[in-house]
Amino acid sequence: MKQLENKRILLGVTGGIAAYKSADLTRRLRDAGAEVRVVMTRAATEFITPLTMQALSGNPVHLHLLDPQAEAAMGHIELARWADAVLVAPASANFMAKLAHGLADDLLSTLCLACDAPLALAPAMNRLMWSNPATQDNRRLLERRGVRLFGPAAGEQACGEVGEGRMVESQQLVEMTAGLFAAGSLNGLNVVVSAGPTREAIDPVRFISNRSSGKMGYAIAAAAAEAGANVTLVSGPVALPAPPRVVRIDVESAEQMYEAVLANMRDCDIFIGAAAVADYRPQQLAQHKIKKAQTEVSLALERTPDILASVAALPNAPFTVGFAAETENLEAHARAKLAAKTLDMVAANWVGQGMGFDSNENALTLFWPLPASQDSNVPVDRQGGSMELPYAAKDKLARDLISVISERYHAQDKT
Ligand code: PMT
Numbered sequence: 001m002k003q004l005e006n007k008r009i010l011l012g013v014t015g016g017i018a019a020y021k022s023a024d025l026t027r028r029l030r031d032a033g034a035e036v037r038v039v040m041t042r043a044a045t046e047f048i049t050p051l052t053m054q055a056l057s058g059n060p061v062h063l064h065l066l067d068p069q070a071e072a073a074m075g076h077i078e079l080a081r082w083a084d085a086v087l088v089a090p091a092s093a094n095f096m097a098k099l100a101h102g103l104a105d106d107l108l109s110t111l112c113l114a115c116d117a118p119l120a121l122a123p124a125m126n127r128l129m130w131s132n133p134a135t136q137d138n139r140r141l142l143e144r145r146g147v148r149l150f151g152p153a154a155g156e157q158a159c160g161e162v163g164e165g166r167m168v169e170s171q172q173l174v175e176m177t178a179g180l181f182a183a184g185s186l187n188g189l190n191v192v193v194s195a196g197p198t199r200e201a202i203d204p205v206r207f208i209s210n211r212s213s214g215k216m217g218y219a220i221a222a223a224a225a226e227a228g229a230n231v232t233l234v235s236g237p238v239a240l241p242a243p244p245r246v247v248r249i250d251v252e253s254a255e256q257m258y259e260a261v262l263a264n265m266r267d268c269d270i271f272i273g274a275a276a277v278a279d280y281r282p283q284q285l286a287q288h289k290i291k292k293a294q295t296e297v298s299l300a301l302e303r304t305p306d307i308l309a310s311v312a313a314l315p316n317a318p319f320t321v322g323f324a325a326e327t328e329n330l331e332a333h334a335r336a337k338l339a340a341k342t343l344d345m346v347a348a349n350w351v352g353q354g355m356g357f358d359s360n361e362n363a364l365t366l367f368w369p370l371p372a373s374q375d376s377n378v379p380v381d382r383q384g385g386s387m388e389l390p391y392a393a394k395d396k397l398a399r400d401l402i403s404v405i406s407e408r409y410h411a412q413d414k415t
Pocket residue numbers: 194196197211212213214215216217254273274275276277278279304305306307308309321322323324325326337349351356357358359
């Protein structure tokens with residue numbers, strides 16, 4: 001099952017007789033290529049031992065919210081960040097109620113609150129507990145919030161009754177968990193995103209930079225990871241945390257960003273250059289702080305390497321998306337960049353006076369080339385397609401951008 005290869009599945013086990021089945025589930029998830037870490041509630045340990053789960057998962061089992069040993073190495077936040085998906089199987093009626101009401105009184109409920117990876121529950125309980133209006137209200141509430149419910153199945157129950165409430169069988173749960181990843185439009189692709197400003201040193205304490213906050217690039221990296229990509233984010237100095245499941249490489253100068261991006265191009269499928277890379281840097285780096293002895297100082301500048309153009313010119317270039325930050329003639333300048341750097345797409349935005357840089361919202365106009373044969377009579381700077389992504393919060397805009405990139409990327413695959 002390809003979708004689960006190298007996926008990090010956090011398996012939560014709550015108290016119920018079906019807990020014994022989570023041992024088989026762990027083995028099958030690993031057989032499908034997933035890495036499994038197990039978190040058990042106290043009640044779960046009454047039904048199956050942590051040692052069994054440890055042996056089958058190949059990892060230490062996490063039991064306590066305030067375990068000093070676990071806290072030092074991988075507390076609930078680290079576990080939440082680690083997971084590509086959380087599957088709670090079996091999920092008891094009590095656990096569903098806790099989750100629905102945001103209670104966080106043990107490790108599993110706390111990390112579910114702290115986790116933004118897809119969350120799925122495999123309910124298992126007596127049929128009357130399942131059909132109880134309280135449980136059904138909780139189910140509806142959880143589903144409305146995007147929690148996926150796998151089952152329950154109907155049939156003979158451990159308590160001797162027959163009805164709905166059995167945990168779905170392990171193999172089916174593995175397939176349903178794989179389905180959590182199948183929907184990603186960039187599933188399994190390697191995406192490199194650049195974000196933030198660069199700093200070009202003048203002397204040991206001064207530099208040339210710009211107003212980029214990194215918000216646009218970080219939102220794009222998060223949206224690509226959400227779409228199933230393996231994302232590497234090459235980031236200039238910003239004050240933002242790395243998005244979940246994104247590998248961040250911190251750099252400072254354009255030269256360092258160039259090195260880091262190029263070093264990650266070997267298996268890269270898509271490169272998105274959202275960074276505001278300095279076009280010029282001081283020709284000379286002063287060894288000591290420049291003194292204010294003279295009334296005027298001139299700074300000789302030289303060009304920095306063009307990262308985007310270098311990526312697009314690689315022999316096996318990835319699908320390359322550039323940005324164009326413009327204060328005038330947006331379309332003409334953006335199309336010129338698309339053609340000059342032989343990009344697959346350019347995302348143009350107006351910048352200055354509170355727009356583009358350091359704002360929480362943005363708007364983009366996308367331009368892309370069509371195969372020359374379809375547009376042979378059109379001047380090179382007028383060829384291709386375009387699309388407006390209207391003014392919206394950068395995280396929403398980033399998702400829309402990723403969806404268009406994914407369409408264009410896959411369309412290109414078919415040509
Ligand atoms: O970070 P935020 O505060 O959220 O702001 C977002 C943003 C305005 C920075 C972003 O939306 C944006 O427009 N990024 C590109 C900024 C820019 O440098 O544009 P440009 O038109 O000067 O450069 C064109 C393209 O060439 C960009 O993809 C840039 O990354 C790339 N470039 C530029 C110079 C260089 N030496 N190497 C490059 O790769």
